[in-house]
Amino acid sequence: SNNIDDLLDKATKQQEKQKQKPVTMSQLFSILKEQGQNWRDEHVKVLKNGEEKIQHIPPRTIADILKRYVIFAVIGKKEKDFEKANLAYYDLDAGIYKYNVTNIQKLIIAVERSTSIKQRRETMEYLRLEAQRKHPTESRNLIIVGNGVFNKNTKKLEPYNPRYIFTSKISTNYNPAAQEPNFKDWSLSEWFKDIAENDKEKETLLWQSLACAINPNLTPDVAIFLVDSGQGRTGKSTFERLLENLVGIDNHAPLKLKEFEEDFKLANAQGVKLIIGDDNNPNDYNKTSENFKRVATGENVLINPKGQPPFSTQFNCFIVQSMNGLPRFKDDSDALLRRIKIIKFNHQYNDKTANKDIKEKYIKDKRLLEWILSKVIIMDFDFMTDTEESRQEIKELKIANDP
Template structure:
């Protein structure tokens, strides 16, 4: 057994283990958790973990170890040492003093009398920042810690610099059994005790201080102080959320109880555990259901470190009356001493009622179902996020408990999708004027920041906030160092703004070209961070021909890929996606469907990608950006990416300026540098095609003009064209063959066919400034 046994009790170890692998509730119990092994592709639930023994084992792959090793694997830690340090940092009781010495009640009482009241300036700060009140502070007898218990010295020592908030934990006789102290905002040592560990778990403040009426049980002393400051009859236990003691139940016998634990996985499990125990004695028990804005992301709460009752008042500036309204949405668990939460409401006699379960699932979750893509979405407080059917099925399994079967779960899940189906005329992301950001919905037409509401039907948001005062000086310097050309940088600015929208009317993709070590990857990293991982995809050009790869473009704003040399790709799908044309796609093993993509395509290359298309329709869709400087040795700034990411709010403003200019101009800024780079790409892909597009007229453009040019004269023009761009020309034989392939209507005439002229000619083509040579 490892350090986890020293730090945590079996229930706490079990709770952490559940987050490290997929547990099968049907084959698990209090003594052993069974499920799918996280160390290999397990299909048969070969893995088990014992919270009592702190040991795991897989019968299939032979993996074994303790909780710290399992947790480190789940967290992606690179080494056992890193896993151990991270685990200790997160779960080791920081308030546990070294050694076994514990002060006596007489010592604690004596030192408590030396602690002065909290100074006025600290009280003012706590009232402002933590939403406490002076009455709440005085009623709980909060004091300023000036001494610290040192077990090695066997006494209290001077420690005035701590300036911590102290409170006494008393027993039924009024004697102090522990002194706890609190430091708001601390990352570690937030709560300290003079007793070993956190001392024996007790209720604080003493139950004798409770008033008549409902009792609110919070997770931690700071929340109780905040609650009592707002007139709420609150109490807590002095140990973790999962350590509810049955002895506490007697205090709440016949009373109405509200559990307001933290909005995270540990808090939810702790509240459920306490509720199950309290429901045997209390008149009623309610578990407060926090709204999504308290930290729920994509339908899920964080495992730890979630928001709490203090955040409700201090961070979100909500009131006690609003908290009471929220409580009204939390159904009471009526007293049922014989069993836990009943599943009888889903049955009529012996008959299972699928619709009742479906309605319960739909009532719990704000859901919509897109019938076009067969995708289920759940509101997370800021946007509609796609979820799998498995998430709904898991909740159905939890509600049915031992009565769950796959048939019942599947049928109810299907009914939920029908209930949540969007009307045929309704579309997601249907307002092109709104850009969803972390702190609201930005209107592009008015620059107004609107609140997040379900009715906007946005399925994404950018992971950046709108800050009208933000700057991005290092980003602008980076562009000057790498791209260098002012007009091209203007195009890049417009492109960033274009990527913020679902508009595809400008029909452009961006190709980044450079020799390597030139800033392309940093450039891609910045725009990926601006747009967000959830709003991006990474399909390369060749894979766009595959249906299930195209399906990953749904709802994405940006697709980036670093291309490697390979076979030439077909351009049909590329051109359709760039233009926002309706295309077909399918998820693996699902039906084919049609959708109109609005994703912007970006590719980074060290060499030009090969394409089986030399038409203007392909090249006019490309914005080729050349990176002109290589960074080597001391020129490399190792922390550059972090510096640029810190400027994302400023880069957002910069991109919005580019978007406004793009819309006013009706297109991207002209750049001679981009034009030269595009010609270079055309030449690299087909030099003769580039020459024809740039320098020649063809017969279909000038009906009846009799265009003709001498073979040698046109070839000389081709050679001059190549020399002007620094290209190496092919010989006249290969040139002629390629020209006739590109322009099949052109005919080569021989000597004698042109009235005695001995020079060979091409009929149907001419140099752009001559007509006839």
């Protein structure tokens, strides 16, 4: 009876183990390795000559083991999206769903390190076909940041949770106690007043741009154009870099106005929260702005990535474009122009005050970014402020573009 007790004991221990919920990715990997080992131990084949032969775990079983411990999903907004959706897994450390194929293959190898490329593909196909279909979280009241999910309704930070379907996040941490740092000869709030030339509405628009960069669900349909007259040193590109630093390196993509109309360039900007187009040439004539309009309004856009079949998707991002001089559009319809707010950078800083530290240190400073985030994350507005300056510029733009 001892033997039976031992076996039962082992079985109970196994069940206990199976209930383990990994909290970090490294815990997940050790559990997967252990589960793979257990399976091989239990499935040793004894040959006629008494030798033992280790069995390799078949793809179907690898998929079953993975499904026990890893949260997989295919993410889309509607039926058609799921057909072409790639397999995503929930990254326990990052708190977001990732499409990283290499990482999914590493999970497979943790269970069975002898899998061939073909077996890994097969395992992934089982996982993809059986993964739960999930819709992306698009609530304007939930913002995923560097250290959790900020809930605007409760004004509190919640821990990451797989029930929220996010595929990217703002890299700055939310710190409610953050204060504005004062650098020796520069402060952000003073600088904004400078750019705004003491116009309260324009200052508000600058802050609103930061708020939309971290939460594109705030105001749909708006793109910001940063304009100066090409004299340089106006702080325009510093403002762009600040936006990029706030959202983080994985969360922004470069795309100029005319590149929106180029299929594979547009494909590269998929999944980011912020699109920044630097130094658009004012002499570029934008014959078509179809895609630009569609991305700005969150409509479906056909994407054509290199070497992959084309598919349609929606962007959920905030668009910022910078230029010296107003852009030229063939389309000067209200539908296009009312999507645009213009911020002019009229203030030229002379070389002495154009402090190199601003770009290289201050706007990268963690304290500054956390303070900005703590301010803009709680902002609420349905429309971006329409400044007198922006209205005038749009009028000019209409006249300039009217044949």
